[in-house]
Amino acid sequence: MSLKRSSVQYTPSYITLLCLLCNREKAEVEETLKRIQAHKGVIATIVVNAEGIPIRTTLDNSTTVQYAGLLHQLIMKARSTVRDIDPQNDLTFLRIRSKKHEIMVAPDKEYLLIVIQNPCE
Amino acid sequence: DEWAAAKTLVKPPDQLELTEAELKEEFTRILTANNPHAPQNIIRYSFKERAYKPISYVDQMAIHFSLNGNMILKDSDEGRRQSIRLSTAAEKAPVETSAVTSEETEIKDEESTGDTQAAGDEEAEGSGTAEVAEAAEAEEPPRPRAKEQKLANQFNFIERASRTLNNPMRERACQSEPTPCKNFSATANQWEIYDAYVEELQKMERSKEKEKTKVQIAKREEEKKKGRNLTSLESQSDDITKISKAAKIMERMVNQNTFDDIAQDFKYFEDASDEYRDQQGTLLPLWKFQYDKTKRLAVTAISWNPKYKDLFAVGYGSYDFMKQGQGMLLLYTMKNPSFPEYVFSSESGIMCLDFHNDHPYLMAVGFYDGNVAIYNVKKATSQPSYRSSAKSGKHTEPVWQVKWQKDDMDNNLNFFSVSSDGRIVSWTLVKNELVHTDVIKLSVEGTTMQGPEGLQLQTLGCGTSFDFHKKIDYLFLVGTEEGKIYKCSKYYSSQFLDVFEAHHMAVDSVSWNPYHLKVFISCSSDWTVKIWDHTIKTPMFIYDLNSAVGDVAWSPYSSTVFAAVTTDGKAHVFDLSINKYEALCTQLVVAKKKNKITHIQFNPVYPVVIIGDEQGHITSLKLSPNLRRMPKEKKGQEVKKGPEVEIAKLDKLLNLVREPESK
Numbered sequence: 022m023s024l025k026r027s028s029v030q031y032t033p034s035y036i037t038l039l040c041l042l043c044n045r046e047k048a049e050v051e052e053t054l055k056r057i058q059a060h061k062g063v064i065a066t067i068v069v070n071a072e073g074i075p076i077r078t079t080l081d082n083s084t085t086v087q088y089a090g091l092l093h094q095l096i097m098k099a100r101s102t103v104r105d106i107d108p109q110n111d112l113t114f115l116r117i118r119s120k121k122h123e124i125m126v127a128p129d130k131e132y133l134l135i136v137i138q139n140p141c142e
Numbered sequence: 143d144e145w146a147a148a149k150t151l152v153k154p155p156d157q158l159e160l161t162e163a164e165l166k167e168e169f170t171r172i173l174t175a176n177n178p179h180a181p182q183n184i185i186r187y188s189f190k191e192r193a194y195k196p197i198s199y200v201d202q203m204a205i206h207f208s209l210n211g212n213m214i215l216k217d218s219d220e221g222r223r224q225s226i227r228l229s230t231a232a233e234k235a236p237v238e239t240s241a242v243t244s245e246e247t248e249i250k251d252e253e254s255t256g257d258t259q260a261a262g263d264e265e266a267e268g269s270g271t272a273e274v275a276e277a278a279e280a281e282e283p284p285r286p287r288a289k290e291q292k293l294a295n296q297f298n299f300i301e302r303a304s305r306t307l308n309n310p311m312r313e314r315a316c317q318s319e320p321t322p323c324k325n326f327s328a329t330a331n332q333w334e335i336y337d338a339y340v341e342e343l344q345k346m347e348r349s350k351e352k353e354k355t356k357v358q359i360a361k362r363e364e365e366k367k368k369g370r371n372l373t374s375l376e377s378q379s380d381d382i383t384k385i386s387k388a389a390k391i392m393e394r395m396v397n398q399n400t401f402d403d404i405a406q407d408f409k410y411f412e413d414a415s416d417e418y419r420d421q422q423g424t425l426l427p428l429w430k431f432q433y434d435k436t437k438r439l440a441v442t443a444i445s446w447n448p449k450y451k452d453l454f455a456v457g458y459g460s461y462d463f464m465k466q467g468q469g470m471l472l473l474y475t476m477k478n479p480s481f482p483e484y485v486f487s488s489e490s491g492i493m494c495l496d497f498h499n500d501h502p503y504l505m506a507v508g509f510y511d512g513n514v515a516i517y518n519v520k521k522a523t524s525q526p527s528y529r530s531s532a533k534s535g536k537h538t539e540p541v542w543q544v545k546w547q548k549d550d551m552d553n554n555l556n557f558f559s560v561s562s563d564g565r566i567v568s569w570t571l572v573k574n575e576l577v578h579t580d581v582i583k584l585s586v587e588g589t590t591m592q593g594p595e596g597l598q599l600q601t602l603g604c605g606t607s608f609d610f611h612k613k614i615d616y617l618f619l620v621g622t623e624e625g626k627i628y629k630c631s632k633y634y635s636s637q638f639l640d641v642f643e644a645h646h647m648a649v650d651s652v653s654w655n656p657y658h659l660k661v662f663i664s665c666s667s668d669w670t671v672k673i674w675d676h677t678i679k680t681p682m683f684i685y686d687l688n689s690a691v692g693d694v695a696w697s698p699y700s701s702t703v704f705a706a707v708t709t710d711g712k713a714h715v716f717d718l719s720i721n722k723y724e725a726l727c728t729q730l731v732v733a734k735k736k737n738k739i740t741h742i743q744f745n746p747v748y749p750v751v752i753i754g755d756e757q758g759h760i761t762s763l764k765l766s767p768n769l770r771r772m773p774k775e776k777k778g779q780e781v782k783k784g785p786e787v788e789i790a791k792l793d794k795l796l797n798l799v800r801e802p803e804s805k
Binding site: 045046047049050053054056057060061062063068101104105106108109113114116123125127128129130131132133134136138140 | 329331333335336337383384385386387388389390391395396397399400402480481522
């Protein structure tokens with residue numbers, strides 16, 4: 022199928038539509054995060070950016086900073102390990118189960134999503 | 143005489159005794175000027191030649207006596223100075239005798255005339271080359287008539303020095319700008335190297351593309367500029383959308399934790415008590431899916447996605463004629479039981495849906511108001527991508543079933559729909575528009591009526607379900623509200639190939655056997671499920687289930703297993719190869735009695751069925767091992783797998799049933 026490039030007019034309405042779309046995605050993600058937080062047993066949700074600075078959190082500041090810093094380093098190490106063994110591979114998820122609760126980390130290209138859940142209750 | 147006497151030789155006692163001849167020997171003695179004490183062979187090390195070499199000339203001078211004298215030349219500077227001093231000293235001491243003074247005056251007089259001579263007489267002349275050397279400094283002769291004490295210092299020493307001009311020192315430094323330094327550290331791992339190569343590859347590919355499309359560069363640049371502005375805007379505002387993928391994975395993980403036991407059951411649990419249950423099986427309830435917006439809606443259609451085996455779509459609507467509201471289409475995944483992945487809404491209740499086999503993101507949907515639509519899951523909107531309308535030939539009655547067909551000759555997507563208005567319509571997606579073609583009109587035989595003005599009107603039957611043959615493309619079955627099943631061909635639009643008088647009430651579902659080419663099953667609200675061979679007019683097997691049967695489905699793993707659901711909330715699973723007359727499992731699936739089950743579907747891969755009910759709930763159940771029995775292999779024989787085995791299995795059964803008939 023030949024792709025013929027038709028000239029796209031970036032009218033103001035088109036731009037607002039694009040913004041609306043990305044707002045929609047934003048709303049979806051926000052909703053997902055809220056659902057996760059409201060899920061049974063979830064203690065806390067933290068979003069950390071690429072430099073290890075927490076962007077969103079439901080915990081108090083000092084604990085958040087601690088979690089963010091430590092887990093950030095751990096994820097870098099884990100990812101480096103996985104990719105060292107096979108560069109085409111990549112880390113998708115990390116779960117640390119401890120006596121008291123479970124820490125789940127989902128790494129992304131730029132961000133880190135940390136959720137602490139108590140799975141037993 | 144005394145002298146003569148003295149001439150007698152006196153020999154010392156230690157004199158050498160020599161012979162006369164030896165006494166007369168003459169010894170020559172040469173007088174040389176050589177120093178007898180000087181060494182004759184001095185050897186010195188020569189660094190130039192790096193060897194020891196004898197010195198060619200040895201100093202022969204022998205000094206016997208040396209005495210440093212203290213006599214200085216009268217005419218030398220020192221001599222003159224001393225003479226002057228003596229003269230002045232004589233003036234200073236007038237106590238001395240007149241002879242001395244006169245001597246001094248004489249001296250002075252002589253000095254005034256020729257001082258050097260006088261001084262020289264009195265002074266002693268001395269040898270000494272050293273003194274001459276000392277006095278070699280250029281000095282002015284002292285002032286002779288200095289009666290006054292004008293000497294600056296004791297030694298009558300005047301020094302006059304001159305110095306070169308020393309340029310004042312000034313430090314001047316120049317420093318260049320320090321090159322800006324930055325600390326850089328990085329690791330070089332396998333993956334970093336790999337990433338660098340991948341980036342390089344992508345750059346090369348992009349440059350190749352640019353080469354290919356040089357014509358449209360100008361246009362593209364413009365668009366790119368605008369696009370770039372837009373992306374910068376977007377990147378500032380969405381911080382959080384980039385985390386959508388991670389959030390999705392996280393939600394699934396959280397759910398997995400919460401529903402951990404169910405997930406373990408789904409994966410690993412096999413009911414061990416099936417051995418003791420004597421061929422009966424059970425259905426183990428797994429997850430339950432519900433969404434609050436569909437609480438008042440009934441599940442009207444369920445379908446598994448052909449590509450992702452854990453994803454299924456559920457259509458919501460209402461079977462009640464009086465209570466028609468909006469409809470919803472939800473896509474759930476077994477990995478996330480608490481929230482649907484995709485949500486679509488519509489104004490009219492959805493009655494049926496079907497996934498396209500090759501494009502698993504496209505779903506065809508039929509509505510209660512007779513419209514059909516295509517939903518594209520990839521698109522973000524919750525509205526259908528294409529929709530039929532009254533102008534484009536929608537049905538006048540609810541659409542009961544839709545099914546995708548193979549792409550037509552122009553590679554357009556097309557699907558069929560069947561409705562109570564008696565038409566089977568083929569919809570083709572031509573350039574973003576749905577174009578309809580009537581394939582067959584279900585005319586009921588023998589019911590032509592006399593309409594006004596003498597027209598012959600055919601009443602049409604109401605189609606309620608249909609199914610296409612898996613292998614024979616043109617062959618399909620249609621079930622109607624009158625209880626008849628028509629065997630039709632796509633190529634014959636006016637006539638049916640065959641008619642089966644199947645049931646007494648509406649046929650709710652017909653389905654071809656996935657393995658056997660001739661067998662199909664039908665179920666109806668007249669409480670029966672019937673299995674047919676399409677070449678024989680009477681059913682092979684009939685099962686009475688004591689309640690209106692809502693849906694029936696063949697299992698994908700065996701040609702003899704099927705499941706049916708009844709409106710009293712029970713699910714029945716049959717396996718013909720084990721028990722031809724009774725269900726292996728009859729289980730109450732839905733708790734409340736008010737609830738009716740509407741649909742059932744087998745998962746194509748996992749031993750799971752999903753059942754939808756009238757309150758909008760979906761229940762997933764795991765089939766116990768007894769329900770999934772494969773034929774036992776005899777010892778020593780290879781286990782044959784594949785559709786041929788299944789077909790043979792069913793054939794064997796059918797033959798048992800058919801034989802009395804053929805007789």
